[in-house]
Amino acid sequence: MSALARPRALPPAWSQDAAAAFVARYDGLRVRLPGDSTMRAAGAATFIARGLPGVRDEAWHFTSLRPLAETRFAEPLTPVADCAAMLARLPSLDAPRLVFVDGRFRDDLSVVPTQAAVRVGGPAYGALAKPEREPMVALNTMLAGDGAAIEVAEGVDAGALLLVSLGSGTAERPVAFHPRHSVHLGAGARLTLLDIALGEGTYLHNPVFELAVAASATLTHLRLQDESAAAFHVSTVYAEVAAAGTYDSFALTLGGKLARMEVHATLAGPGASAHLNAAQLLGGSQHADFTTVVSHVAPSCASRQTVKNVLTGRSRGVFQGKIEVARDAQKTDGYQMNQALLLSPDAEIDSKPELEIFADDVKCSHGATVGELDTEQLFYLRSRGVPQDVARAMLVRAFLTEALDPITHEAGRAMLEAAIEAWWERHTP
Numbered sequence: 001m002s003a004l005a006r007p008r009a010l011p012p013a014w015s016q017d018a019a020a021a022f023v024a025r026y027d028g029l030r031v032r033l034p035g036d037s038t039m040r041a042a043g044a045a046t047f048i049a050r051g052l053p054g055v056r057d058e059a060w061h062f063t064s065l066r067p068l069a070e071t072r073f074a075e076p077l078t079p080v081a082d083c084a085a086m087l088a089r090l091p092s093l094d095a096p097r098l099v100f101v102d103g104r105f106r107d108d109l110s111v112v113p114t115q116a117a118v119r120v121g122g123p124a125y126g127a128l129a130k131p132e133r134e135p136m137v138a139l140n141t142m143l144a145g146d147g148a149a150i151e152v153a154e155g156v157d158a159g160a161l162l163l164v165s166l167g168s169g170t171a172e173r174p175v176a177f178h179p180r181h182s183v184h185l186g187a188g189a190r191l192t193l194l195d196i197a198l199g200e201g202t203y204l205h206n207p208v209f210e211l212a213v214a215a216s217a218t219l220t221h222l223r224l225q226d227e228s229a230a231a232f233h234v235s236t237v238y239a240e241v242a243a244a245g246t247y248d249s250f251a252l253t254l255g256g257k258l259a260r261m262e263v264h265a266t267l268a269g270p271g272a273s274a275h276l277n278a279a280q281l282l283g284g285s286q287h288a289d290f291t292t293v294v295s296h297v298a299p300s301c302a303s304r305q306t307v308k309n310v311l312t313g314r315s316r317g318v319f320q321g322k323i324e325v326a327r328d329a330q331k332t333d334g335y336q337m338n339q340a341l342l343l344s345p346d347a348e349i350d351s352k353p354e355l356e357i358f359a360d361d362v363k364c365s366h367g368a369t370v371g372e373l374d375t376e377q378l379f380y381l382r383s384r385g386v387p388q389d390v391a392r393a394m395l396v397r398a399f400l401t402e403a404l405d406p407i408t409h410e411a412g413r414a415m416l417e418a419a420i421e422a423w424w425e426r427h428t429p
């Protein structure tokens with residue numbers, strides 16, 4: 001039998017067992033689940049066939065979901081818990097907000113915007129997601145509950161909007177929720193989306209976003225993932241950018257026992273651009289994965305990725321970044337850089353930048369660096385009377401500055417800087 005005809009290997013037993021538990025929940029809930037039942041059924045068929053992804057899947061080679069599979073998740077109960085402590089951690093910003101608790105919209109905690117059309121309740125299915133290719137997206141499609149559909153009309157500047165997810169599972173009753181969100185910007189429209197995920201206890205947060213940016217529109221997407229230390233976070237973003245449009249994103253990963261942020265950005269019109277910057281700050285035995293695929297389909301498009309990692313304890317960071325340049329995408333300008341700072345001999349980084357180029361008139365580059373704090377710089381600061389902990393903090397902050405520099409939204413940047421400062425205080429010996 002040829003390699004092309006060889007059947008796909010069966011998922012490992014742990015993946016099949018976990019998938020069976022999710023499918024059983026779908027079977028029990030399918031008549032009550034809102035939204036498009038046909039899309040749900042297709043997602044279920046894919047998920048039944050594929051199961052949870054394993055390390056034999058190329059895109060998941062560095063990230064095992066076995067710890068997630070060994071947790072038996074329940075359906076979230078109607079959220080009635082007091083969320084005051086988690087809400088107090090949100091940035092002080094005079095802006096509307098949409099709050100979801102365990103994946104369900106909480107009208108009593110939300111302030112719906114007036115500058116954008118918003119629909120909440122039921123999954124916001126769109127046409128960009130690829131559940132047939134991504135098992136975790138298939139799982140979301142199968143079990144999606146609530147979500148937000150946000151539309152900004154042509155030429156409107158909608159300002160800032162907070163999209164907040166709060167998780168509240170327990171070790172005795174872990175819960176899983178799968179919100180499905182969409183954002184559509186009309187031609188020339190603008191929106192800054194502050195996407196914040198916080199939580200307490202044990203749970204799986206598996207959101208999917210579908211983001212459509214029309215011609216000359218700009219979507220700024222600032223993401224703060226500071227989930228519970230016992231939580232699992234697996235998110236997938238699909239962004240499609242039309243001619244002269246911009247998708248400008250920054251993702252900060254601080255929390256979660258196991259976290260993966262996956263971004264698929266398509267530059268579909270001439271002059272489109274995407275910035276997929278990120279930072280992962282990990283300690284203890286945390287595992288975090290930032291995976292991106294940027295598809296240059298149209299000519300004269302630009303993409304930038306700068307991903308920083310600061311790793312302590314026995315943590316493990318993963319970066320996988322792929323730039324795809326189609327045959328017609330001449331004058332492409334693509335750049336990606338992954339840098340890791342290892343603050344412990346037991347920390348680990350896996351870096352896999354890739355270029356796949358079918359056009360001949362392009363400017364593309366990628367790179368990766370891994371190292372410890374510069375001993376000469378530390379010595380210089382110590383010789384000037386700076387205590388060692390303060391000197392280490394100064395050098396780490398300087399290392400992260402390049403990733404934060406492109407953020408022009410002052411409140412959003414202040415939110416991220418405050419989160420980094422709080423993380424450093426928790427992880428300084």
